[in-house]
Amino acid sequence: MKNIVIIGGGVGGTLVSNYLSHKLKEEIREGKTKITLISDRDKQLYEPGLLYMIFNRMEEGELFKELTYLLDPMIDLKIERATKIVADENYVETEKGRYDYDYLVIATGSRIVPEEVPGLVEGGHWFYNVEGARRLRDELARFKGGKIVVSIMGIPHKCPVAPIEVTFMLHDFFKLHRLRDKVEILYTYPINRVFTLENVTEVVVEYFNERGIKYKTFFNPIEVDAKNKKIITLEGEEEPYDLLIAIPPHKGSQLIIDSGLGDRDGWVPTDRYTLKVEGYDNIYAVGDATNLPVSKAGSVAHFEAEVISENIAAQIKGLPPTARYFGKAMCFIEMGFDLGTYIWFDYETPPKLVKPNKFIHWSKIAYNRLYWLTARGVL
Amino acid sequence: MSRIVVDARGSFCPGPLMELVKTIKDAEVGTEIEVLSSDESSAKDIPEWVKKAGHELVGVEKKGDYWSIVVKKLK
Numbered sequence: 531m532k533n534i535v536i537i538g539g540g541v542g543g544t545l546v547s548n549y550l551s552h553k554l555k556e557e558i559r560e561g562k563t564k565i566t567l568i569s570d571r572d573k574q575l576y577e578p579g580l581l582y583m584i585f586n587r588m589e590e591g592e593l594f595k596e597l598t599y600l601l602d603p604m605i606d607l608k609i610e611r612a613t614k615i616v617a618d619e620n621y622v623e624t625e626k627g628r629y630d631y632d633y634l635v636i637a638t639g640s641r642i643v644p645e646e647v648p649g650l651v652e653g654g655h656w657f658y659n660v661e662g663a664r665r666l667r668d669e670l671a672r673f674k675g676g677k678i679v680v681s682i683m684g685i686p687h688k689c690p691v692a693p694i695e696v697t698f699m700l701h702d703f704f705k706l707h708r709l710r711d712k713v714e715i716l717y718t719y720p721i722n723r724v725f726t727l728e729n730v731t732e733v734v735v736e737y738f739n740e741r742g743i744k745y746k747t748f749f750n751p752i753e754v755d756a757k758n759k760k761i762i763t764l765e766g767e768e769e770p771y772d773l774l775i776a777i778p779p780h781k782g783s784q785l786i787i788d789s790g791l792g793d794r795d796g797w798v799p800t801d802r803y804t805l806k807v808e809g810y811d812n813i814y815a816v817g818d819a820t821n822l823p824v825s826k827a828g829s830v831a832h833f834e835a836e837v838i839s840e841n842i843a844a845q846i847k848g849l850p851p852t853a854r855y856f857g858k859a860m861c862f863i864e865m866g867f868d869l870g871t872y873i874w875f876d877y878e879t880p881p882k883l884v885k886p887n888k889f890i891h892w893s894k895i896a897y898n899r900l901y902w903l904t905a906r907g908v909l
Numbered sequence: 910m911s912r913i914v915v916d917a918r919g920s921f922c923p924g925p926l927m928e929l930v931k932t933i934k935d936a937e938v939g940t941e942i943e944v945l946s947s948d949e950s951s952a953k954d955i956p957e958w959v960k961k962a963g964h965e966l967v968g969v970e971k972k973g974d975y976w977s978i979v980v981k982k983l984k
Binding site: 684685720721722726748750752764765766794823 | 919920921923924926927930931933934954957958961962963984
């Protein structure tokens with residue numbers, strides 16, 4: 531009996547589990563293989579939906595689905611918090627027990643750590659978790675004028691394009707409410723351009739300028755003065771705000787840190803092609819959990835899950851594991867309430883941006899509803 | 910004088926600059942930080958940021974297939 535254990539019930543974890551159960555149907559039926567998914571929550575959150583929730587364009591109820599609904603019934607689902615991975619002895623400890631594995635997949639994702647910027651918890655808002663999105667939704671509904679700063683306070687973070695999207699959507703939101711002339715929007719980014727990829731930057735700056743959206747670069751916040759509503763930066767600047775929408779710093783899962791498997795920020799050192807955790811032949815990492823120089827985004831987890839499941843299934847069947855990940859990513863970029871574009875790229879192919887149009891926006895709106903088919907391994 | 914070496918080889922923009930930013934936040938004034946980067950744009954982006962942030966650029970040197978950029982924290 532070969533045991534495959536997957537930790538994490540996000541998009542990466544459910545996809546690897548479902549792909550594996552499809553590929554290993556026979557082996558599971560014959561009792562030769564077992565797939566166990568360990569998740570500390572019983573529902574999956576469709577994280578991209580939070581961006582729509584803050585503008586009341588998706589409801590909270592639409593953003594969750596039970597893992598039992600998403601997973602193939604042949605997968606053994608354990609709703610337990612994993613507390614330690616003992617990698618050298620091939621087992622995982624949880625609050626309830628111990629799981630030995632032949633193959634382990636780390637799909638523990640990333641998390642925001644707003645508490646790492648002094649004053650941010652008291653003085654800022656964010657939409658990178660449900661609680662933050664609820665608070666920001668209510669604040670935006672109340673906001674009748676003043677200065678909104680969208681500030682990226684650390685790289686890497688989940689969904690690299692989300693800060694750009696929220697900025698464009700703020701413009702349209704206040705335009706619809708006939709308040710745009712009373713609202714100043716400022717976007718800030720840590721490096722010397724508004725986004726990491728140069729050709730995306732060119733288009734974004736053009737559309738920012740057309741919409742009167744201001745931006746500042748080389749802007750690395752170190753503190754938020756919540757009382758006086760100011761952001762203080764490493765570069766020595768002070769930026770006042772009326773409403774701060776921060777992209778808080780991110781870290782890997784506490785489980786990774788506690789298991790000694792991560793770097794300084796808890797990202798798992800991962801081979802960029804095989805997706806094996808460095809130093810281990812039977813452990814793979816998928817999605818946000820890795821230290822790979824690719825986007826922390828659902829599409830990346832999706833493409834990586836294909837490679838990992840193919841290679842583990844091959845090994846179980848006694849075949850050589852030859853699938854490789856080449857950095858493929860695909861991201862929709864909303865540029866308002868009725869305009870969108872997308873980028874596609876990999877390790878060697880820079881992205882090309884298609885001219886923003888309504889069709890891509892509506893494709894994204896449709897995908898928001900279709901996403902659960904992706905998590906189930908169908909789409 | 911203490912020196913911290915940040916080996917960011919193999920990571921692309923903005924990796925090396927962001928590694929420097931993280932390290933400099935926690936370092937003591939006077940510390941030298943040497944960033945090793947295999948991404949050519951670091952040799953331009955890091956000095957630009959150092960100038961804006963008011964630190965000292967001690968040197969930029971190409972060493973085979975990577976760049977060594979040394980920065981001194983001034984404040």
